[in-house]
Amino acid sequence: MLVLDRLSKTYADGTAALSNVSLQVRPGEIVALIGGSGCGKTTALRLIAGLDRPSAGAVRLDDELVVEPHPAIGIVFQEPRLLPWHTVADNVGFGLMDRPAAERREIVAHALERVGLAEHAHRWPKELSGGQQQRVAIARSFVTRPKVLLLDEPFSALDAFTRASLHEHLFRLWDETRPTVLVVTHDVSEAVTLADRVVVMRPKPGRVDDELDLGLARPRDRMSAAVEVATRRVLAALDRSLKPVQNRPAGGPAGNALWW
């Protein structure tokens, strides 16, 4: 189980990026972190990835304190961040350099096939499109079989069509090892497509505003009534999170106002 225990992060310039965030994520659960800009989503992910240290509180994975990058925690960044001097195959196998070459080749080939890039294995990253590069990045993060996978708006720079197909590639990989997934997004439909649970955050300082259990079955039909209802619930929660706290109706009904 991944536990965020009263996590706070204040930067050197005094900005409180994250304040007192607690969250528990079960093994295999997919949780979406959603919220307006500056609500600390990315900060939270960087703390879990061990790239930054929290100012207070702690991240624990199966009762182990996470203070630096952890072998069981993988991350896909907003940009592909492929190493331009490695071929696609070597990028995917980047985290496997301690394995025997034959084993590594096999794992990489399998992962590339899962993301539909088998025939691009020996190309350079510069020869791929943005969506293909992000698929390589996703494959790279999966091959080390992490227990927890962090996704930091990995699809935000892509068009809607590419995004939908990447969701599928992601699911196919996820289905093999069922890692815990924490995905940061600002796209409500993405959150509803991917997540079991949606955590809505609120800015200044970043904190958890609401948690919604979507309770949707998989695979999901994006046109189904259940998905539509879930989308409205998330939109409403997001809408509330963007208003000042005092204006918030006590236990108000889930409105159907759009957040923009």
Place this chain on the structure above:
Amino acid sequence: MTEAALAEGSVGAAAAPARAGNKQLDLRVLLGLVLPVGLALGWEAAVRFGLAQGRLVPPPSRILQTFAELARSGELSTHVWATLWRVAVGFGLGAAGGILLGALSGISDTSRRLLDPTLQALRAIPSIAWVPLFILWLGIFEASKVALIAVGVFFPVYLGVAGAIMSVDRKLVEVGRVFRLSRSAQVRRILLPAILPETIIALRSGLGLGFMFVVAAEFMGASEGLGYLLVDGQQMGKPDRILAAIIAFALLGKLADAILVAATRPLLRWQDVSRERL
């Protein structure tokens, strides 16, 4: 000659329309030859027809003749090897020093604060100004010449390597951290490949300066070397020898740079550049 080439180009374009674009490019390249070739042919003709003496500005044919004689007698190769040896040793020392101190400056803030101000101050001194001191310290033979070349090579390499290390993409460094690379693996798998392109450019400009300074070094008393050939040509009143030495310098410099580029090209195939570099 240029007209013949132009005519040939247009014939080729008519014969193979598919390659017309290529030929177009060839023609544009040829256009650059019009001026030097035209001037050379014009001067040659002027001397031939007695319009000019050509004593101080020898015609191309005489320069080539002198070049061929120098090559045949073995004089040229003696001078070329002497010059190349000096450049090679000076470049080796200067580049090694530049890479080492550049790496220190780029990697650690403390060593940058320690080294960089002094090196920048030294860089502001025109390198030729060191000549008298080097001669006093190291004598008038090879050591002082090599030292001057090494100083000339050192600074561009130092600046290039330090700058390259400081501009390594933080985002790629984070990828290394996420995969828990050891420090040595970070250097081997991220830092070195990342700084390679800029380092090669720095080495190329260092090599160019090496050739510049070898001339200065050989001016200050040498008994062989292309620089010596230059001074000798001046003192003996033989401009054709000077120009032959200049041609040898041009060929050597271009050749050395081409070898450096060719040797490093396989390492840079991954680069996402808009076009082939010169």
